[in-house]
Amino acid sequence: MDADRGARxxxxxxxxxxxxxxxxxxxxxxxxxxxxxxxxxGEAGLExxxxxxxxxxxxxxxxxxxxxxxxxxxxxxxLRQA
Amino acid sequence: xxxxxxxxxxxxxxxxxxxxxxxxxxxxxxxxxxVITKVFPxxxxxxxxxxxxxxxxxxxxxxxxxxxxxxxxxxxDWLGDQDAIEFMCRKANEVVIELEHYGMPFDxxxxxxxxxxxxxxxxxxFGEKPVRRSCAAADRTGHAMLHALYQxxxxxxxxxxxEWMALDLIRDAEGEVLGVIALEMETGxxxxxQSKATIFATGGAGRIYHSSTNAFxxxxxxxxxxxxxxxxLEDMEFWQFHPTGVAGAGVLIxxxxxxxxxxxxxSAGERFMERYAPNAKDLASRDVVSRAMTTEINEGxxxxxxxxxxxxxxxxxxxxxxxxxxxGIREISIQFAGTDPIKEPIPVVxxxxxxxxGIPTNYSGQVVAPRGSxxxxxxxxxxxxGECACASVHGANRLGTNSLLDLLVFGKSAGETAVEDVxxxxxxxxxxxxxxxxxxxxxxxxxxxxxxxxxxxxxxxxMQRTMQNHCGVFRFADKLKEGVSKILEVQQDVQRIAIKDxxxxxxxxxxxxxxxxxxxxxxxxxxxxxxxxxxxxxxxVRDDAPDTPERPNGRDDTNWLKHTLWFKEGNRLxxxxxxxxPLTVPTIELKKRAY
Ligand SMILES: Cc1cc2nc3c(=O)[nH]c(=O)nc-3n(C[C@H](O)[C@H](O)[C@H](O)COP(=O)(O)OP(=O)(O)OC[C@H]3O[C@@H](n4cnc5c(N)ncnc54)[C@H](O)[C@@H]3O)c2cc1C
Numbered sequence: 001m002d003a004d005r006g007a008r009x010x011x012x013x014x015x016x017x018x019x020x021x022x023x024x025x026x027x028x029x030x031x032x033x034x035x036x037x038x039x040x041x042g043e044a045g046l047e048x049x050x051x052x053x054x055x056x057x058x059x060x061x062x063x064x065x066x067x068x069x070x071x072x073x074x075x076x077x078x079l080r081q082a
Numbered sequence: 083x084x085x086x087x088x089x090x091x092x093x094x095x096x097x098x099x100x101x102x103x104x105x106x107x108x109x110x111x112x113x114x115x116x117v118i119t120k121v122f123p124x125x126x127x128x129x130x131x132x133x134x135x136x137x138x139x140x141x142x143x144x145x146x147x148x149x150x151x152x153x154x155x156x157x158x159d160w161l162g163d164q165d166a167i168e169f170m171c172r173k174a175n176e177v178v179i180e181l182e183h184y185g186m187p188f189d190x191x192x193x194x195x196x197x198x199x200x201x202x203x204x205x206x207x208f209g210e211k212p213v214r215r216s217c218a219a220a221d222r223t224g225h226a227m228l229h230a231l232y233q234x235x236x237x238x239x240x241x242x243x244x245e246w247m248a249l250d251l252i253r254d255a256e257g258e259v260l261g262v263i264a265l266e267m268e269t270g271x272x273x274x275x276q277s278k279a280t281i282f283a284t285g286g287a288g289r290i291y292h293s294s295t296n297a298f299x300x301x302x303x304x305x306x307x308x309x310x311x312x313x314x315l316e317d318m319e320f321w322q323f324h325p326t327g328v329a330g331a332g333v334l335i336x337x338x339x340x341x342x343x344x345x346x347x348x349s350a351g352e353r354f355m356e357r358y359a360p361n362a363k364d365l366a367s368r369d370v371v372s373r374a375m376t377t378e379i380n381e382g383x384x385x386x387x388x389x390x391x392x393x394x395x396x397x398x399x400x401x402x403x404x405x406x407x408x409x410g411i412r413e414i415s416i417q418f419a420g421t422d423p424i425k426e427p428i429p430v431v432x433x434x435x436x437x438x439x440g441i442p443t444n445y446s447g448q449v450v451a452p453r454g455s456x457x458x459x460x461x462x463x464x465x466x467x468g469e470c471a472c473a474s475v476h477g478a479n480r481l482g483t484n485s486l487l488d489l490l491v492f493g494k495s496a497g498e499t500a501v502e503d504v505x506x507x508x509x510x511x512x513x514x515x516x517x518x519x520x521x522x523x524x525x526x527x528x529x530x531x532x533x534x535x536x537x538x539x540x541x542x543x544x545m546q547r548t549m550q551n552h553c554g555v556f557r558f559a560d561k562l563k564e565g566v567s568k569i570l571e572v573q574q575d576v577q578r579i580a581i582k583d584x585x586x587x588x589x590x591x592x593x594x595x596x597x598x599x600x601x602x603x604x605x606x607x608x609x610x611x612x613x614x615x616x617x618x619x620x621x622x623v624r625d626d627a628p629d630t631p632e633r634p635n636g637r638d639d640t641n642w643l644k645h646t647l648w649f650k651e652g653n654r655l656x657x658x659x660x661x662x663x664p665l666t667v668p669t670i671e672l673k674k675r676a677y
Contacts (some may be wrong), residue, residue: 006585007585007587007588010585010587010588010589010590011268011480011587011588013588013590014245014267014588014590014593017120017125017297017298017299018125018299019121019123019124019125019126019127019128019129019130019297019299020129020130020297020298021130021294021296021298021331021333021334022333022414022417023297023331024297025333025417025418026299026330026417032485053124053225054125054129054263055129055222055225056224062410062413062414062417063376063413064409064413068157080417081597
């Protein structure tokens with residue numbers, strides 16, 4: 001893995017530090033499963049996901065709210081499966 | 083080595099409710115103000131607070147700050163300082179209305195006033211009957227509060243340093259605080275922030291326990307930094323536990339679940355709360371339920387292969403009720419306990435929730451420490467507010483919704499005091515002592531060069547297990563003693579942690595190791611303070627200090643009506659008296675704490 005991508009992923013990992021424990025735990029499992037194997041589309045999806053507000057993010061991840069956006073749907077699905 | 087220096091009138095570490103409220107005071111007074119934060123401000127842990135913020139506005143029914151004060155003193159089991167408690171309760175209306183003016187979208191009554199909800203421990207007329215005192219913004223109170231405060235700070239030109247981690251306090255030989263040294267995550271650069279006023283608002287340290295409702299960010303950095311700079315930590319033995327955290331995960335299951343008819347059961351399926359609280363049963367107060375659960379587990383009636391949790395059963399409720407009135411609970415249980423609560427009960431354990439102790443301050447937000455013959459002398463240039471501070475308003479036990487209030491009142495007052503102090507001083511900034519900077523650099527260097535060191539993950543787990551098993555809800559003399567030697571062993575490991583990743587940019591391994599160096603200070607101070615306090619009071623309950631007629635609830639006011647101070651150097655303990663004299667009203671006299 002090139003240094004830039006390594007740095008990008010570490011930055012993303014830090015952005016998975018959240019205000020809600022629920023989300024911390026979901027992301028922790030996700031990284032343990034997926035780790036550095038995250039593909040470019042997953043990375044882009046995750047980038048968008050972590051930019052959301054915590055409560056909105058939890059609503060999405062916990063299935064209280066749905067999204068039509070295929071990229072977000074796919075990353076949320078992977079999070080839930082982890 | 084030379085590090086870059088940046089100079090401000092004031093530097094605030096932390097951008098949760100307390101930090102943002104303090105920053106506003108400074109920026110709006112025209113001072114050059116920096117806020118340093120590990121995460122984007124509106125991702126601070128304050129976002130998790132849902133229940134509300136207490137203020138005796140009396141919008142729904144008659145209420146008075148003096149009644150609120152009484153509830154807070156009683157809740158604190160008389161360990162709270164009555165001057166600070168009066169100050170907080172009297173200021174509550176002002177800070178809540180101010181927040182409303184900043185744009186906080188509080189729930190409203192039909193008449194357009196702030197709507198108030200009931201909450202455990204809020205009573206009218208000095209403990210007579212429940213009163214509606216909690217102000218909320220739907221179930222997003224903390225989130226709405228942070229947004230309102232953040233917007234206001236942007237308008238006031240507060241300068242934010244986001245994704246920066248403060249590493250150490252800069253304190254000179256005279257004991258004056260001159261700023262902090264911090265790490266920029268994006269570059270790995272180390273920068274000295276020079277300031278005339280330094281305010282800590284770094285939040286709690288709930289991650290010292292294995293089961294915690296706190297997010298991963300709550301690593302007690304402010305406490306670690308203060309302790310390393312020779313400042314004592316106050317009343318660290320007092321931690322509030324929430325009875326129902328999901329076993330193994332910590333995620334909080336709200337009291338509402340028991341309110342809707344949820345029942346706690348042991349391994350025999352017995353509704354054990356009937357034995358401990360025949361009237362209130364599963365709805366007894368948090369500490370009573372937590373202790374009952376712990377007793378069941380300790381006496382071998384826990385569930386699961388290790389018999390280390392009990393069950394919260396809602397399978398008898400109509401699934402429609404679960405879906406409608408307890409939204410989110412089903413998903414939490416499926417995700418974190420692996421059980422669908424409609425079909426199977428949820429495994430739960432008492433879970434660490436809130437830290438009552440912290441960096442000692444007075445009600446003006448100044449950090450205070452012993453000096454000469456006085457136990458509380460202001461440390462020049464240093465202030466603290468919020469969960470990292472101990473004013474002390476929560477004493478041995480916090481009342482729900484008083485924490486968000488604490489952030490607003492003491493964030494503001496720390497800010498006000500700092501403004502006064504900075505404006506009063508005519509002197510230029512003092513030179514930064516090179517030794518203080520070298521000490522931090524040496525700590526970083528040790529971490530980067532450690533050979534055959536300890537593993538951070540394993541050491542963290544060892545710390546959390548030791549705290550959970552030896553210093554949990556219910557405490558035993560022999561377990562505490564053993565806990566002290568165990569936690570000191572873990573501390574030795576932490577001092578020789580090694581990291582594999584030496585990269586500069588967003589090195590999360592390094593950040594987590596540095597956080598662990600702070601957590602361990604909090605853990606050690608907690609264990610040592612708890613072992614020493616030979617009574618039961620509030621959240622600190624010892625098996626060898628039971629409820630007797632001479633010592634109701636095991637509380638020993640003759641010997642223990644005093645605040646603990648733990649010093650890092652030599653793990654020394656000292657004690658200071660509780661301030662029993664309020665500002666204007668008579669003392670709220672000692673009584674047995676009973677509900
Ligand atoms: C699940 C849950 C629900 C709760 N509900 C309520 C409620 O309804 N009512 C109530 O009154 N209380 C509630 N509480 C308690 C309350 O939320 C907290 O006590 C309070 O939010 C703490 O605020 P704070 O400003 O002190 O710290 P935080 O909001 O935790 O903010 C700490 C800040 O410090 C920064 N920081 C920390 N260390 C460093 C460092 N080394 N360098 C740079 N920055 C740093 C962080 O980035 C963050 O910005 C709840 C707590 C939990 C866990």
